[in-house]
Amino acid sequence: MENENFDRDIKATIKKNWRLFKQSRLGMTGLGIVVFFGFLSILQPLLFLTGIWDEGIYHPVVGYDAEKVGRTIVECPTQYPTKEYQQEGDCPRVDEVNIRYLKAFNIEGEVGEIYESNVQPAPPSSRHILGTDSLGRDIFSQIMEGSQVAFVLGLISAIIGVGISTLLGTAAAFYGGVLDTYLMRQSDLVLMLPTLPFLFIISAFAELQIWHLAVVLGTIGGLGGSVITVKSQALQVKVKPFVDSARITGGSKRRIMFSHILPNVAPLALLFMVFSVTGAIASESVLSFLGLLNIDMSWGIMIYLAQAEGFIFTGLKYWWLILPAGLSVTLLAGGFYLVGRGLDDVFNPRLRRR
Amino acid sequence: MSKALLEVKNLSMHYDTMEGNVDAVKNISFEVNSGESFGLVGESGCGKTSVAMTLLQLQPDNSVITQGSIKLDGKELIGLSENDLRKVRWDSISIVFQGAMNAWNPVIKIGEQIREAMREHYPENTKQENMNKIIELFRMVGLDESTTDRYPHELSGGMKQRAVIALALSCDPKIIIADEPTTALDVVIQDQILNEIKKVQDLLGLSLIYISHDIAVIAEMTDKIAVMYAGSIVEMGPTKDVFKNPIHSYTRALLDSTPSIRGEKKKLKSLDGEPPSLINKIEGCSFAPRCPNRDTECNPSEHMRLVEVNPDHFADICSQGK
Amino acid sequence: MADNLIEVRNLVKHFEVSKSLFSRNKKIVKAVDGISFDIKAGETLGLVGQSGCGKTTTARSLCLLDPKTSGNINFYNPDSQNMESFDNINEDGLKTFRRNIQMIFQDPYESLNPRWTIKDIIKEPLDIHNIGSLSEREEAIIEILRTVGLTPPENYLGRYPHEISGGQRQRVSIARTLVMKPKFVVCDEPTSMLDVSIRISIMDLMLNLAKELEVSYLYITHDLAVARYMCNRIAVMFNGKIVEIAETEELLQNPIHPYTKRLISSIPIPDPSFNREKYLINFDELDKIISNNPDEKMVDIGGGHFVATHNTKEFFIES
Numbered sequence: 001m002e003n004e005n006f007d008r009d010i011k012a013t014i015k016k017n018w019r020l021f022k023q024s025r026l027g028m029t030g031l032g033i034v035v036f037f038g039f040l041s042i043l044q045p046l047l048f049l050t051g052i053w054d055e056g057i058y059h060p061v062v063g064y065d066a067e068k069v070g071r072t073i074v075e076c077p078t079q080y081p082t083k084e085y086q087q088e089g090d091c092p093r094v095d096e097v098n099i100r101y102l103k104a105f106n107i108e109g110e111v112g113e114i115y116e117s118n119v120q121p122a123p124p125s126s127r128h129i130l131g132t133d134s135l136g137r138d139i140f141s142q143i144m145e146g147s148q149v150a151f152v153l154g155l156i157s158a159i160i161g162v163g164i165s166t167l168l169g170t171a172a173a174f175y176g177g178v179l180d181t182y183l184m185r186q187s188d189l190v191l192m193l194p195t196l197p198f199l200f201i202i203s204a205f206a207e208l209q210i211w212h213l214a215v216v217l218g219t220i221g222g223l224g225g226s227v228i229t230v231k232s233q234a235l236q237v238k239v240k241p242f243v244d245s246a247r248i249t250g251g252s253k254r255r256i257m258f259s260h261i262l263p264n265v266a267p268l269a270l271l272f273m274v275f276s277v278t279g280a281i282a283s284e285s286v287l288s289f290l291g292l293l294n295i296d297m298s299w300g301i302m303i304y305l306a307q308a309e310g311f312i313f314t315g316l317k318y319w320w321l322i323l324p325a326g327l328s329v330t331l332l333a334g335g336f337y338l339v340g341r342g343l344d345d346v347f348n349p350r351l352r353r354r
Numbered sequence: 355m356s357k358a359l360l361e362v363k364n365l366s367m368h369y370d371t372m373e374g375n376v377d378a379v380k381n382i383s384f385e386v387n388s389g390e391s392f393g394l395v396g397e398s399g400c401g402k403t404s405v406a407m408t409l410l411q412l413q414p415d416n417s418v419i420t421q422g423s424i425k426l427d428g429k430e431l432i433g434l435s436e437n438d439l440r441k442v443r444w445d446s447i448s449i450v451f452q453g454a455m456n457a458w459n460p461v462i463k464i465g466e467q468i469r470e471a472m473r474e475h476y477p478e479n480t481k482q483e484n485m486n487k488i489i490e491l492f493r494m495v496g497l498d499e500s501t502t503d504r505y506p507h508e509l510s511g512g513m514k515q516r517a518v519i520a521l522a523l524s525c526d527p528k529i530i531i532a533d534e535p536t537t538a539l540d541v542v543i544q545d546q547i548l549n550e551i552k553k554v555q556d557l558l559g560l561s562l563i564y565i566s567h568d569i570a571v572i573a574e575m576t577d578k579i580a581v582m583y584a585g586s587i588v589e590m591g592p593t594k595d596v597f598k599n600p601i602h603s604y605t606r607a608l609l610d611s612t613p614s615i616r617g618e619k620k621k622l623k624s625l626d627g628e629p630p631s632l633i634n635k636i637e638g639c640s641f642a643p644r645c646p647n648r649d650t651e652c653n654p655s656e657h658m659r660l661v662e663v664n665p666d667h668f669a670d671i672c673s674q675g676k
Numbered sequence: 677m678a679d680n681l682i683e684v685r686n687l688v689k690h691f692e693v694s695k696s697l698f699s700r701n702k703k704i705v706k707a708v709d710g711i712s713f714d715i716k717a718g719e720t721l722g723l724v725g726q727s728g729c730g731k732t733t734t735a736r737s738l739c740l741l742d743p744k745t746s747g748n749i750n751f752y753n754p755d756s757q758n759m760e761s762f763d764n765i766n767e768d769g770l771k772t773f774r775r776n777i778q779m780i781f782q783d784p785y786e787s788l789n790p791r792w793t794i795k796d797i798i799k800e801p802l803d804i805h806n807i808g809s810l811s812e813r814e815e816a817i818i819e820i821l822r823t824v825g826l827t828p829p830e831n832y833l834g835r836y837p838h839e840i841s842g843g844q845r846q847r848v849s850i851a852r853t854l855v856m857k858p859k860f861v862v863c864d865e866p867t868s869m870l871d872v873s874i875r876i877s878i879m880d881l882m883l884n885l886a887k888e889l890e891v892s893y894l895y896i897t898h899d900l901a902v903a904r905y906m907c908n909r910i911a912v913m914f915n916g917k918i919v920e921i922a923e924t925e926e927l928l929q930n931p932i933h934p935y936t937k938r939l940i941s942s943i944p945i946p947d948p949s950f951n952r953e954k955y956l957i958n959f960d961e962l963d964k965i966i967s968n969n970p971d972e973k974m975v976d977i978g979g980g981h982f983v984a985t986h987n988t989k990e991f992f993i994e995s
Contacts, residue, residue: 023372241781242789242797245852248739249801250774263791397871540726541898545942549954567872570901570944574952593948611876612946613901615928622905624877628841644873 020346027342033335037147037328044144057138060145061296064136065128066118071097073109121311124320131320133302134309143324146299150332153214153284154277160218161226162273168223169230170265173238174257183227190223196286203292210284210295217283221276229272230265237264267347274340281333299325358385359561360409360447360529365422367408376632378404380585380658381422386529386578391555391562393576393593395569395608397629401585402565406533409563410449411439427528444475444525452534455514458506465502468521475525491520494557495550512543516550523554529561536571548575569612573597581605584630584640586658591667601669603647639670680752681860681892682715682738683759687747689733707733709916710747712974715860717752720886720893722907722924724900724939730916731896735862738894739779751777754859775805778853782865784845788837788852794821795833798852805856816855823888824851824881843874847881854885862894867902879906900943904928909980912936915966918974922981932983935962 021027044060047053057065076091076098085091092098097117102109109115124131130139172180202208202216237243243260251260287293288300291308295301302325303312311318367379378401386392394402407413409424411431424431426446434442451457459467465488472484489499495516506514515535522530532551536544548571555562564575572579573593580590581604589602600606610623627644630636639645642654660668689708708730715721723731737744740762750759755772765773781787788797795817802813821829824847837845846866853861863882867875883906886893895906903910904924911921912935920933931937934957941955966984974982 019372241783241787244736244739244741245779245781245787245849246800246804247741248774248777248779249804249856250771251800251804255804260789264789397873541900542726542938542942545944548944568944569872570946573946573948574944576948597946597948608872609946611872613876613899613905614946615901615904615940615943616945616947616950619904619925622876622880624880625873626877628843628874629871 017346021342024342024345026338027345030335030338030340030342033331034339037332037335038151040144041148041151044141044148053141058141060137060142063138063141065132065138066120066136067122067125067127067132068116069095069119070114070116071095073097073099073102073111073113073115075099075111121318121321130324133305133321134311139302139320139324142297142302143299143328145297146302146325146328147332149210149295149298150281150284150329153210153217154280154336156211156214157218157221157280158273158276160215161221161276162269164219164222165224165226165230165272166262166265166269169227170234170257170261172227172231173234174253174261180231184231187224187227190220191225193220195220195283199283199287200290200292203287207294208287208292210293210298213284213287213293214280217280218276221279226272226276230269233265233268234261237261240264271340271343271347274336274343277336278333278340281329281336285329299329357387359388359427360386360563361423361425362405362409363423363425365405365408365424366420367404367413368418368420369404369414370416370418371633374633375635377585377635378417378632379408382580382582382585382587383422383660384580384587384590386561386563388528388561389559390578391564391576393572393579394563394565394582395567395572395579396582397567399629399632400582401632402582403533405582406449406531406563406565409531410443410447412443412449441475444471444522444527446527447529447531448522448525448527449531449533450515450518450522450535452537454518454535455511455538458514458517460506463503463505464509464517468502468517468524471521472524488520488524491523492517494523494554495519496546510543511539512546515539515543515547519547519550519554523558526558527560529563530555531563531565533565534567537566537568544571551575569608570614581608584636585632586640586670587660587668588641588658588670589668590660591664591669595664595667599664599667601663601667602641603645604641605669607644607646641670679716680714680750680759681717681719682752682894683748683750684714684734684738685712685748685750686710687712687734687737687749688745689730689737689742690745706916708737708744711913711916711918713911713918713921715892715894717859718886718890718892719909720895720907722903722910723894723896723913724898724903724910725913727898729913731913732864734913735779735864735894735896739777739862740773741779752859771805775801775856776859777862778856778858778860779862779864780846780849780853780866783869784842784849785837785869787849788845790837793834793836794840794848797837797848798855801852801856807856817851820851820855823854823885824848825877826851842870843878846870846878850878850881850885854889854891857889858891860892860894862896864896865898868897868899875902882906900928900940912939915963917966917984919966919984920982921974922983923979926979926981930981932977932981 047058048055055063057063072095074092074096077085080087097115099109099111102115118136120132120136121134122128122132128138128140130143132138133142168183172183199216206212238261243256246256246260284293284298285300285303288295288298289304289307291304293300303322306312306318306321311321362385363383364381365379365383366381369376369378382405384392394405396402404413408419411434419432426442431439431442458464465485468488469481469484472479472487476484485502488502492499492501497513497516497520501509501513501517509517535551536547539547551562552575554560564572566572576593578591579593579596580587581602582588583604589596589600589605596605597609600609607623607625611625613622625644630640630643638655639658642648648654656671659671661671663669687708688710691705691707692702693705711734713721723734725731733742736742738749749762751762751773753760753769753772754776760769798817798820799813802808802816807813808816817833818829821832826832826844826847832840837848840848866882867878870878879902882893885891895903897903907924909922910924910927911918912927912933913919914935920927920931920936927936928940931940937955938957941953945952973985975985976982
């Protein structure tokens, strides 16, 4: 009965709520960002499957593509200024290579000859629209891979978290007493727990895969403050006359909790879910950046690699190694947050403009 | 007859909403003389609160006044700047809302809050002068002097509402608008508050605009009433006249559906249907779909228009048929 | 007495309220403090009083929503044809009881689950008590919708509460309440939030259904004018106690207790040419006298008119 009920319910409310959501400019902006990254993460496997992209070249982890550049071999003078070079540091020029460096690597060559070398990281070109990293891997492909990781992590942890907090919050409101007290104290404890240091400790003991992290983040989120908020909402629903009415008729506790209270706290839970995605994406980046996650590729890892190889300190000379990944994290996390704000307008009629 | 203190002419206002325009006030006109109490009665959603808000120029941002004028003491209110309006509000016209008793700031003493409002309007008064006046007002509405030193949560609903009336009186207005001031209160407390309002009105010679859905309260409180339905005034006249000789079918339906504890217990008559939604533009008589006397000679496609049926007693043209 | 449906004897309901977060002193609020009344089959009893006087607490205790502190509630069990006490009710008795006592709430916007359709809302009691087959339930729903004046019923089945008006919602509440043909319905100000023109139609509907389905009501209201229209008898409640109980017209014409007099004198009359006589009392004084006489007995002054025996002259004050 409840299922059939639910389907129709969902259809009707979605229609109405979508209209309200469209009113929120922030929400629509956020939705645009989320849809854009969603599109990116689906696009990558499609490009591989259709053969438009060669996995050997474009694979985000094991792909390799070198860009050849010819450079004139020169011998840099010992004293400046000379006719060609004004001061030390001018030699070698961009299209030149100092013969002393070649010698150091035991490479044969004479002054005046052309030496062909690979440029890594290569700047954006028509072949790699966001350039390659220092290992010759395509940045754009990595961004797409990272967006898959972000979605998987964000959504799994959000669903786990919201599931836990909705169930526990509703149960605390409904049964009260010892269970309530226990759950509330537990929430206080989890709230006080500093999440990042806690994750450091976990990753020191176990190699964290992405879905491990999703479960851990979801559980921490689900046991924390959201239980308290869901509980307060459920308490409001619990004293509504329609719940009394079901009790007078003799409805069982299970029926009242699952048919009456849960559906009425669901919108709030959905809101939480969207907001907690933001937190999960941000946490992932921080952990990856610190090298604490055992995953192949993510936005955090991209920044980590750029940092580990020293490119992060070169200002914006190697911008394609840092900016795309950094912006992606910021945009997607912000995008989910904005969607949450839009949903807030829908679910909290207080804020709703007439 | 003395010159009208408040003169509303052909006022129309609608709200601009997602679903379309809500015609909340449609071409209404009325006058309130000084010292007179004027009642505005109608069901929820008939536009009576919108009228009150428009009189104070406090209507929400999405409202649009399409026509009409509101003249207070001969001065036009529509189009005044916010600064000039602030002087008019409270100084000449003030309001007691339905939920006003819950609008007190919980962390400031009641007396302090009223003094705050007075300071804005009487910057030259000393603190003691203002305080004396507040105490005088409190006595007038039946509150003890010590109440000025209490926090809102220490007072009962009735006491808070009395203090709201004192606040409304604090800047010597000429007109008070009371928008369902007793709806959330018990009958006994309602009775007390109504008494205070009447007493204060007599004492200070104020004009009163009393807005309510309860026709029994209106009967006791007012000299003149206007019955509103779907944004229009359908009947207006001296209260005694309208009650004794109601012309419009809606007025009669309202009177027939109000139970009383006095007189013979009679079968009450209910009205079929529901008030129309104001979102859909209503052509012609908005009451026609529910009108029990529809089949008489009235013309439902005719626009609502007030006609003088008795001296000072106006009714909608729709009722002219009978 | 076989014709009583409900007998309430010395019903007491106290709430414990801790004074502050840290103090261990419990303050006891005597919401209902020893009230007794009977409701006969087919009769409507009005329970009138100020907010906070214990009307709603009484209703909730009667519906077994909140456990009572002490006292006795007896209920006529149509299965065993006996009066049965709530205290020693068995599983079967409880089921019968749940089927026969229902409640209609004040707020038509809060009393229906906003996420359910009208059909599911009305069907829930039938589902809980497993009455009839699925198609029989469907028929019962359509029939009851027609009975409460929501026609054609098919138009309402699939709709949500927010899609219909306040008056229609209250009709749905009534339909849900009556779909199991209960014997006794507690009405907690069912019309106070409705518009005047709709209120009467709901009240008339309830009166008609009472006759048709032989339902008794306990009708809670703060408005004596409404109570007069709806009720055969009226009980006046003040601070958790019933101070006067009588046939409706007798109570209105011949009130004895000062609180009843005060209540009656504060009802506005929809007649501008009538001047109400004010009857003022000192509530603090009245409160003191009542709480100083906890074992106050109700005295029958004839014709089923009971009144609490305070010395009425003591707290009569001139206006």
